[in-house]
Amino acid sequence: MAGFLKDREKQIFTKGGNSQSLVGGKPSLAGSVSQRACVFCGSRVVLYPIADALHLVHGPIGCASYTWDIRGAMSSGPELHRSSFSTDLREKHVIFGGEKQLYQALHELIDKYHPKAAFVYSTCIVGVIGDDVQSVCKRVAKEKDIPVIAVMAEGFQGSKKDGYKIACDAMASLIGTDNSKEISTMSINILGDFNLAGELWMLTEYYKRMGIQILASITGDGRVKDIQNAHRASLNVVQCSGSMMHLAKTMQEQYGIPFMKVSYFGIEDMSDALYEVAKFFKSEETMDRARDLVKDELTTLLPTLEPYKVALQGKKAAIYVGGAFKAISLVKALRLIGVKTVIAGTQTGNTEDYKLLEAICDDGCILVDDSNPVELSEFVKQTGADLFIGGVKERPIAYKLGIGFCDHNHERKLALAGYEGMLNFAKEVYETVSSPVWQFVKRSF
Numbered sequence: 001m002a003g004f005l006k007d008r009e010k011q012i013f014t015k016g017g018n019s020q021s022l023v024g025g026k027p028s029l030a031g032s033v034s035q036r037a038c039v040f041c042g043s044r045v046v047l048y049p050i051a052d053a054l055h056l057v058h059g060p061i062g063c064a065s066y067t068w069d070i071r072g073a074m075s076s077g078p079e080l081h082r083s084s085f086s087t088d089l090r091e092k093h094v095i096f097g098g099e100k101q102l103y104q105a106l107h108e109l110i111d112k113y114h115p116k117a118a119f120v121y122s123t124c125i126v127g128v129i130g131d132d133v134q135s136v137c138k139r140v141a142k143e144k145d146i147p148v149i150a151v152m153a154e155g156f157q158g159s160k161k162d163g164y165k166i167a168c169d170a171m172a173s174l175i176g177t178d179n180s181k182e183i184s185t186m187s188i189n190i191l192g193d194f195n196l197a198g199e200l201w202m203l204t205e206y207y208k209r210m211g212i213q214i215l216a217s218i219t220g221d222g223r224v225k226d227i228q229n230a231h232r233a234s235l236n237v238v239q240c241s242g243s244m245m246h247l248a249k250t251m252q253e254q255y256g257i258p259f260m261k262v263s264y265f266g267i268e269d270m271s272d273a274l275y276e277v278a279k280f281f282k283s284e285e286t287m288d289r290a291r292d293l294v295k296d297e298l299t300t301l302l303p304t305l306e307p308y309k310v311a312l313q314g315k316k317a318a319i320y321v322g323g324a325f326k327a328i329s330l331v332k333a334l335r336l337i338g339v340k341t342v343i344a345g346t347q348t349g350n351t352e353d354y355k356l357l358e359a360i361c362d363d364g365c366i367l368v369d370d371s372n373p374v375e376l377s378e379f380v381k382q383t384g385a386d387l388f389i390g391g392v393k394e395r396p397i398a399y400k401l402g403i404g405f406c407d408h409n410h411e412r413k414l415a416l417a418g419y420e421g422m423l424n425f426a427k428e429v430y431e432t433v434s435s436p437v438w439q440f441v442k443r444s445f
């Protein structure tokens, strides 16, 4: 394709067009302005919603402000996670080292806020100057008698995806360190829901209606004690597989807890998530409760979706999101409201994920891995998309091209998961696509 970097050929695929399949999971290509964030950012977005922990960024202030309140992750209790603490490293620390600064900051913050645990994030400059973050954390943990976990996530090591793995390892070090929570015979951990706009609370309610206990939500509305007890659940239900598969696999190896991948976006996948969990527990009563729940929800939801479906019929959407499971759910959810997906891309999908994505897309759909603004703009022009679904970095692409935008990333303030979320999603898509503002914008294609 003209204007595109030749070395990215294998990461771009048109369904029904080129014969090769899409290769995912590759490091970003130098010269391609990847939409992926850094390793530190990846670790921070995963751990951030643990609300009763201290999150201290050991680095220059920019790393902390870049990730300050990075998710719309809500808490039903403490909100310590929403403060962005930093050791604020300066030139003198780069020359003489920042360990003393880190030690003092940890003492001061733990004394002031009494967190249940502390996560210390190592950033690029800390990796360069070689501060021994782990030994400072070990020392403070002993002195303060709380877990103090070094998250060795220097930004330059790779991409956001590597940060996910580091965050999972940090949590794995907490899991199995407490056994005091009461658990039922049917208990699960929810992995990879971050309680954006309170979505986790809706899901928790569904599972409660089925008689299932959520032992730990990792990490939305997360609590240190729940995570410490997470090894006692019967099942891990993994949503954002890109960020949490490593933890699910670790827990399977260490504690024998099986896991299943689900998605809570769109009617089909939301209902499957409930049915699959009911099936796991082999309880007819739980399955009946799941069926009743789905029936109740759909009886209300389907008629309310109908007007949106009529209004949106024939519209075309571009999707560029973090993980492939979300992209797959979005293709299905859009189809339900009459919208065709013409571009489907992700930052962190692997080759297997893209095979699944390809299978549910229509012919002509462009699939892309680890894309950049030039490519995405070009694809929108080629396909004539009316709507872009993405995150903060894709919003300007859509607006500059004069098309609607729906925020489906971790900054969003609107619940889009579950049945209620499906209705919000349809409304959001309708409102942005049919906004009168577009009549004043001259489309550049």
Ligand code: SF4
Binding pocket: 038, 039, 040, 041, 059, 062, 063, 066, 122, 123, 124, 125, 154, 155, 156
């Ligand atoms: S790339 Fe390095 S300096 Fe930039 S935000 Fe990430 S950790 Fe901080």
